[in-house]
Amino acid sequence: MIGWRSTWSIYKRELLRFLRTAFQSVLAPVLTTSLYFIVFGAAIGGRMPDLGGVDYGAFIIPGLLMLTLLGETTSNSSFGIYMPRFTGTIYELLSAPVGVAETLIGFVGAAMTKSLILAAIILLTARLFVDYSIAYPLLAMFYIMLVAAAFSLFGFILGIWADNFEKLGIIPMLFLTPLTFLGGTFYSIDMLPKPWDTIALANPIVYLVSGLRWTFYGSSDVNIWISFGITVAFLAVCTGVIAHIFRTGWRLRS
Amino acid sequence: MEPILELSGLTKVYPGGLKALDDVDLTIRRGEIFALLGPNGAGKTTLIGAVCGLVRPSDGTIRAFGHDLATDWRKARSRIGLVPQELSTDMFEPVVRAVSYSRGLFGLPPDPERIEEILRSLSLWDKRDERIMALSGGMKRRVLIAKALAHEPDLLFLDEPTAGVDVELRKGMWAIIDQMRARGVTIILTTHYIEEAEEMADRVGIIRQGRIIAVDEKEALMSKLGRTEAHISLAEPLDTIPAAIAHFPVELEEGGHSLCYRGGDGTGRGKAEVADLTKALTRAGIDYTGIETRESSLEDIFVALLGEEA
Numbered sequence: 335m336i337g338w339r340s341t342w343s344i345y346k347r348e349l350l351r352f353l354r355t356a357f358q359s360v361l362a363p364v365l366t367t368s369l370y371f372i373v374f375g376a377a378i379g380g381r382m383p384d385l386g387g388v389d390y391g392a393f394i395i396p397g398l399l400m401l402t403l404l405g406e407t408t409s410n411s412s413f414g415i416y417m418p419r420f421t422g423t424i425y426e427l428l429s430a431p432v433g434v435a436e437t438l439i440g441f442v443g444a445a446m447t448k449s450l451i452l453a454a455i456i457l458l459t460a461r462l463f464v465d466y467s468i469a470y471p472l473l474a475m476f477y478i479m480l481v482a483a484a485f486s487l488f489g490f491i492l493g494i495w496a497d498n499f500e501k502l503g504i505i506p507m508l509f510l511t512p513l514t515f516l517g518g519t520f521y522s523i524d525m526l527p528k529p530w531d532t533i534a535l536a537n538p539i540v541y542l543v544s545g546l547r548w549t550f551y552g553s554s555d556v557n558i559w560i561s562f563g564i565t566v567a568f569l570a571v572c573t574g575v576i577a578h579i580f581r582t583g584w585r586l587r588s
Numbered sequence: 589m590e591p592i593l594e595l596s597g598l599t600k601v602y603p604g605g606l607k608a609l610d611d612v613d614l615t616i617r618r619g620e621i622f623a624l625l626g627p628n629g630a631g632k633t634t635l636i637g638a639v640c641g642l643v644r645p646s647d648g649t650i651r652a653f654g655h656d657l658a659t660d661w662r663k664a665r666s667r668i669g670l671v672p673q674e675l676s677t678d679m680f681e682p683v684v685r686a687v688s689y690s691r692g693l694f695g696l697p698p699d700p701e702r703i704e705e706i707l708r709s710l711s712l713w714d715k716r717d718e719r720i721m722a723l724s725g726g727m728k729r730r731v732l733i734a735k736a737l738a739h740e741p742d743l744l745f746l747d748e749p750t751a752g753v754d755v756e757l758r759k760g761m762w763a764i765i766d767q768m769r770a771r772g773v774t775i776i777l778t779t780h781y782i783e784e785a786e787e788m789a790d791r792v793g794i795i796r797q798g799r800i801i802a803v804d805e806k807e808a809l810m811s812k813l814g815r816t817e818a819h820i821s822l823a824e825p826l827d828t829i830p831a832a833i834a835h836f837p838v839e840l841e842e843g844g845h846s847l848c849y850r851g852g853d854g855t856g857r858g859k860a861e862v863a864d865l866t867k868a869l870t871r872a873g874i875d876y877t878g879i880e881t882r883e884s885s886l887e888d889i890f891v892a893l894l895g896e897e898a
Contacts, residue, residue: 340692425642
């Protein structure tokens with residue numbers, strides 16, 4: 335049984351927290367995306383050939399979207415649960431008649447919503463620099479939601495695991511961002527010399543970027559079903575880990 | 589009276605071996621104010637945490653409103669409120685939003701009239717749109733009480749509600765607790781201030797090193813363990829206790845210049861005995877210049893009990 339009022343309360347509060355820093359939350363991705371388009375789209379992109387029949391400026395849009403999506407989703411979600419733990423306000427959540435479902439839908443749903451808003455902002459910003467069209471818009475939206483859900487869950491785990499601010503930032507900074515940069519955001523895996531094109535396939539982010547690129551342009555480095563399967567598998571693993579955390583109370587209940 | 593909370597064999601051993609609760613049995617009755625007293629680290633907050641879902645018990649059972657908290661926790665928790673010891677709340681939130689959030693979190697529909705009533709009863713209505721961070725310490729604590737009352741709990745835990753609060757605010761807090769009792773809320777209060785328990789509680793429990801060492805009605809506890817102490821200043825010093833008063837629990841002090849009586853039971857029997865003692869002194873021709881009497885407080889009993897157990 336899910337307590338929908340409790341879920342809505344958590345969701346609404348998390349979104350209101352996002353709105354408190356709305357200016358920064360919106361401006362930062364707009365600025366970052368604009369800079370990427372100016373540097374990679376206009377300055378370098380003009381000298382790059384089309385990739386798979388797609389203009390270079392348009393080619394990098396799914397990668398840039400994924401770059402922001404992974405970073406923002408993970409940090410929003412991890413921060414959302416870490417701060418109550420850090421300030422002690424989590425007592426209220428733990429003492430309420432609220433279970434794993436309400437908590438996850440509330441926190442993760444809010445993190446997903448924020449990410450979808452950011453994705454829309456990035457796509458609108460991209461439109462100012464590049465002319466592009468999305469081959470499968472509904473599929474693209476579904477895939478973005480799937481990735482946002484998976485990384486919201488991942489961020490939630492991170493926020494429970496972290497016992498200081500350094501740990502909270504270390505995974506996005508040292509792993510997610512580099513892996514996304516190396517995951518085909520700005521290039522096609524085919525462009526890499528051997529054996530790097532094969533080694534690159536060990537990077538899970540390659541599959542996410544590639545999957546989103548397929549929904550945009552109908553072609554990608556990796557088969558869409560593999561991308562889809564990996565994303566769903568990651569989502570399932572994260573859900574399982576969180577279910578275990580709630581069952582055992584790890585780092586939540588003493 | 590009908591039990592509202594029953595703890596049976598409740599034990600909590602933290603990783604590392606610290607036994608914070610040791611086979612605790614405790615029953616709380618509907619409508620009472622129960623004060624849980626104990627020194628720092630005695631297990632008071634752990635006990636509250638175990639009932640409120642913040643601490644996972646190692647052993648034992650907790651039943652609230654007839655529901656087993658291990659299996660039927662949703663029903664039980666929806667009727668329990670907690671005011672924590674620390675001022676833990678989102679300080680950036682306006683008061684009314686924070687209190688409304690608490691109501692929603694416990695699954696209740698929005699009720700602005702009820703929220704207004706709670707805020708008015710706690711003198712917070714004028715501050716409803718202020719960010720919590722802008723309020724004084726006493727008001728922040730009242731916000732936490734408002735949040736705990738937002739879902740209209742039947743059982744409320746107040747963990748050190750007046751810690752660090754000045755005397756005036758403390759008395760204000762006692763008035764608030766009285767209001768809650770009048771509304772029929774059962775209150776479990778932990779405190780360092782024995783005076784607070786003496787003022788408010790119907791029953792008192794004393795916890796030490798995770799074990800409940802005494803539980804009783806406040807009056808009964810004071811009656812059983814209370815004492816009267818009287819110091820009688822003598823006009824002329826005595827070398828020994830005269831036979832005429834030897835049957836009283838008295839001893840000489842200050843080189844025989846003062847007679848000290850320690851007896852009674854906290855029901856006033858001591859006072860009557862002191863009166864008999866003074867009559868006996870007069871009959872024996874022993875003159876005295878002053879009498880100072882004092883009834884033992886709950887604090888004396890608390891200290892004595894902890895001393896006996898140590």
